[in-house]
Amino acid sequence: MALEKETFAPQPETLRYINRVCDKHNLRQDIQLSTGIKSAHWEEGQRTGRFKDESGEQYRTRFSISCLGVLSSPTLPAIPGIENFKGQLFHTSRWPKPLKISRDFARKRIGVSGTGATGIQTITEEAKVPTIEFLKVFQRTPNWSAPLRNTESTAARMQEIKSKYDSTFKQCASTPTGFLHAADPCKSADVPQEERVALWEKLYSDPGFGKWLGAFKDTHTDHEANRLYSDFMAEKIRARVHDPVVAEQLIPKDHGPGLRRVPLENGYFEVYNDPKVHQVNLARHHSQLSLAGVYCWINRTP
Known part of the structure; x- marks a missing residue:
């Protein structure tokens, strides 16, 4: 497989990977695309699921796994005219x-x-x-949003990642979110302001989701801890946007960092x-x- 160009793969690379998996394991024969399911019913007597698609064709199956997620059907804006x-x-x-x-x-x-x-x-x-x-x-x-810090990938970096697969999967399995990042074990009030800012600065400068998942352990459960982190993140936005009025409009006022997806x-x-x-x-x-x-x-x- 060709070398990934970026640490966080863009859409073409992700699609290329999915196609490779399908080809390698001969999955296409078991995949039916462009099929919208309109109804699903469980038939207790036969212990099967009965599905009907948009064209009216019906399917019966012993097992079904719903992977719709929350983004499968868009809601269009209600804009008059x-x-x-x-x-x-x-x-x-x-x-x-x-x-x-x-x-x-x-x-x-x-x-x-x-x-x-x-x-x-x-x-x-x-x-x-x-x-x-x-x-x-x-x-x-x-x-709230923070820098991804994406970088170009190299052969040496790819080899390093592959050499650590076992420890990487072990680390992900040990965190609540399944990511490499884990919350700092300290509470925000347990360390001096200088140490708090030092951790936040490191997270902000590092790549990935650490800004969301790697802050102090009470960041998303304690109001004061979240306020402190909010103040830090808000200053980062103000420093990047020249117009102070626009900057304030880009700073959330109804929730703190990490209380929604970042x-x-x-x-x-x-x-x-x-x-x-x-x-x-x-x-x-x-x-x-x-x-x-x-x-x-x-x-x-x-």
Whole structure:
């Protein structure tokens, strides 16, 4: 298998890996794609499950495993008059396959609704297009986010990882979340301010989910501990965004770091220093937008 290009694999590498697993184990003969299940019933007498798909075809099975997750069906924003929009309009979970940001977003006016994990990634990439007319970010609720610190992978690094498989799996099995990262055993109030900041700075500068999962053990269970960490993370955002008003709008006020999923980013906050990027505070403007996932619309330059 070819060398992975990045520590945290992008979509093409992840897809390549999935295809390799399917080919290696001859799994395609047992996979049926593009099939939406509309109903499922348990038949007690026969001890089987009965399923019906979108075309009306039925299936019976002795065993079934539901892996739908919470993101399988998008909820579109309830925007009055949206049906009259003349530009391109789509939910990111239904991204048009031929569409490429670097090529097709040039000389366009772009709007993105939502600043969750997907929105943060989408906004960061769209802001890189040098010829966009503007990018407007419609935000109802800001999310805590921290640097991913992705790096290029090397053959030596890959070999090091492979040599530690046993200890890596053992470490993951010992943590509550299944990640390598484990909370510091101390409580936030047990160490001086200098030591607290030193740990937070290390986590912030290291790659991966340590900013979420590696802080002090009471960070997500004690109000004061979470407030201290919130103050630290808020200062990081203020230092990265030049406009103090925009910076404050990007700092969550209704929850602390780690109390929801913490998206990781590559230069997200810096995009708001670009004069072509404008943030629209939906909470302040009392918008009626109902956001779930990320909705993106593109309009041509007149």
